[in-house]
Amino acid sequence: MKILFAFFLLFFIASPSLCSQLVNHKILLDDSNYFNVLNYGAKGDGQTDDSNAFLKAWQDVCSTRQSNPTLLIPNGKRFMLQPVSFKGPCISSRVNVVLQGTISAPKSIEEWDWTKGDVGKSWIQFWHINGLVINGGGTVDGQGAPWWNKFHDQTDLTRPTALRFSNCDNLNVATLTHINSPKNHISITSCNGVRISNLHINAPEESPNTDGFDISSSSNILIYHSTISIGDDCIAINSGSNFINITDVYCGPGHGISVGSLGKDGDFAMVEEILVKNCTISGTTNGARIKTWVGGRGYARKITFEDIKLYKVDHPVIIDQQYDALLSSTNDAVKISDVTYRKIRGTSNDNDAIELNCASIGCTNIVFENIYIIGVDGETTSSSCRNVEGTSSNCNPKIPCL
Numbered sequence: 001m002k003i004l005f006a007f008f009l010l011f012f013i014a015s016p017s018l019c020s021q022l023v024n025h026k027i028l029l030d031d032s033n034y035f036n037v038l039n040y041g042a043k044g045d046g047q048t049d050d051s052n053a054f055l056k057a058w059q060d061v062c063s064t065r066q067s068n069p070t071l072l073i074p075n076g077k078r079f080m081l082q083p084v085s086f087k088g089p090c091i092s093s094r095v096n097v098v099l100q101g102t103i104s105a106p107k108s109i110e111e112w113d114w115t116k117g118d119v120g121k122s123w124i125q126f127w128h129i130n131g132l133v134i135n136g137g138g139t140v141d142g143q144g145a146p147w148w149n150k151f152h153d154q155t156d157l158t159r160p161t162a163l164r165f166s167n168c169d170n171l172n173v174a175t176l177t178h179i180n181s182p183k184n185h186i187s188i189t190s191c192n193g194v195r196i197s198n199l200h201i202n203a204p205e206e207s208p209n210t211d212g213f214d215i216s217s218s219s220n221i222l223i224y225h226s227t228i229s230i231g232d233d234c235i236a237i238n239s240g241s242n243f244i245n246i247t248d249v250y251c252g253p254g255h256g257i258s259v260g261s262l263g264k265d266g267d268f269a270m271v272e273e274i275l276v277k278n279c280t281i282s283g284t285t286n287g288a289r290i291k292t293w294v295g296g297r298g299y300a301r302k303i304t305f306e307d308i309k310l311y312k313v314d315h316p317v318i319i320d321q322q323y324d325a326l327l328s329s330t331n332d333a334v335k336i337s338d339v340t341y342r343k344i345r346g347t348s349n350d351n352d353a354i355e356l357n358c359a360s361i362g363c364t365n366i367v368f369e370n371i372y373i374i375g376v377d378g379e380t381t382s383s384s385c386r387n388v389e390g391t392s393s394n395c396n397p398k399i400p401c402l
Contacts, residue, residue: 035061036072037079044077046104051082051116062090062129073138075100081124082106083117083160088129088168095129099138099176105162109146122164122187132165135174147182148207159183159209165191174198184211185230191218199226205253207231212254215241224248233258234284239269239298246276256286256313259303261323263296263334274303281308281346287316288341292334293323294359299335310346316373317341319366319388321358333359339390340367347376353397354383366390368399 035057038044042053054071061069069092073079081103088095105123106112118125123142126132142162151157162181165171171194178185178201185201188194196213203210212228215221217240224247228234234251237244237259251257257276262269269292281287288305310316321333336358353373356363367390373381374396385401392402 033064033066033069034072035069036074038074038077042079044074044079044101046078046080048080049082049113050079051084054079054081055084055086055116058086061095062086062088065091067092068094068096070096070098073097073099073101073103073136075138077101079103080106082113083119083123085117085125085127086129087127090129092131094131094133097132097134098136099134099140100136102139102141104141105143105182107143107146109150118164120158120160122161123182124162125164125166126168128167130168131170132168133172135172135176137175138177140176140178142179142181142185144180144182144203144207144210151208161185161187161214163187164189165194167191169193171195176200177202179203180207181210183209184214184232186213188213188215188218188221192220194218194221196221196223197225201226201228201230203230205229205231211236212251214238215244217241219243221245222247226250228254230254234281236260237271237274238262239267239271241271241274243273244275247278249279250282251279252282252284252311254284256281256284256289258286258289258291259300260289260291261293262291262300263293263298265293266295266297266332269296269298269300269334271300272302276305276308278307279309280311281313282311283313285314286318287313288344289315289318289320290336290339291318291320291323292336295332296334297332299337301335301337301339303338304340304342305344306340306342308344308346310344310348310373312347312349312376314349315352315355316346316348317344317354319356319358319363321363331360333361335361336363338365339363340369341371342367342369344370345372348373348381349376351375351379351382352384353381354385354399356383356385356388356399356401358385358387360387362387362389364389366402368392368395368402371395373397
């Protein structure tokens with residue numbers, strides 16, 4: 001045995017090239033399911049259009065029969081992308097995108113080229129991909145400033161969502177920074193089984209319509225341990241959404257965490273089984289909000305806001321079932337029921353800390369438990385309500401109608 005060992009030791013010492021080949025082969029075996037965009041011609045200099053390189057790499061990722069293929073976007077590079085759509089279905093049941101560097105939209109509106117993407121709607125779209133996992137600690141930069149500036153003078157300007165997930169079941173997105181979308185940052189549409197964590201979404205407070213998340217027609221969504229500082233809703237839960245869990249999210253500045261708006265233009269809306277828990281809302285115009293349009297139909301029900309901390313929020317708790325009532329002659333409304341506010345504490349910029357404005361059909365089974373909201377300097381706050389049925393206990397301010 002000693003002779004055999006000595007033979008092999010002498011063989012490898014005498015044949016370093018063979019040893020190197022074996023080591024390199026081992027590396028290839030380990031990395032063979034990684035598809036690095038640099039190997040497809042991406043430059044990562046922040047100026048060159050790297051869209052084609054990304055799409056070529058994606059085609060190989062999506063079509064390979066290897067398990068867990070990974071699109072690698074390496075660190076230390078800034079990749080400029082035009083609007084692109086990464087389309088499935090893919091062969092593998094799980095597909096990874098590791099974003100370590102930065103992907104950036106074009107710097108000016110005139111530079112945008114819609115020939116490869118979701119025309120007018122989104123900058124980057126992932127469509128019909130099951131088991132998509134995106135992480136890596138990198139940055140998504142939507143270069144929104146020129147869009148915001150133009151929108152101030154042209155309010156009918158169509159602006160794109162930065163990142164759209166459509167028909168992506170079993171989606172997992174984690175450890176990314178997302179900044180400066182032209183409009184809303186992340187749209188989740190027609191997805192089931194979504195887990196999002198450790199995201200940092202940032203845009204200036206004055207940036208118009210830059211929602212953090214817009215969720216619609218989706219089920220079983222968990223968003224947790226994330227920070228959102230933007231110019232509109234931190235999270236907006238729209239029609240067709242159910243079993244949505246928002247936990248340990250910091251929101252502010254922005255417009256709060258909202259269910260709605262629902263029922264615009266007489267639409268039939270459905271939202272239920274919503275839990276917003278252990279969140280901090282700071283320096284926002286609204287806190288926990290439900291908003292439905294006059295003339296809408298359908299329901300928003302089984303909604304809970306629990307363990308919410310408020311700091312200097314203009315309107316901490318709002319139900320508005322009569323949004324835009326002055327422009328409508330109908331009494332139709334989205335039915336709001338089974339809503340619970342529990343353990344909500346903090347400070348309000350406005351004297352009216354709880355506003356419940358329901359239509360003639362009423363809001364039913366609205367429950368308040370253990371509420372303590374005072375003015376920023378300790379002032380007493382008040383509440384207002386209309387057409388509301390429910391209960392309240394241990395609440396400051398008092399809610400006379402409950």
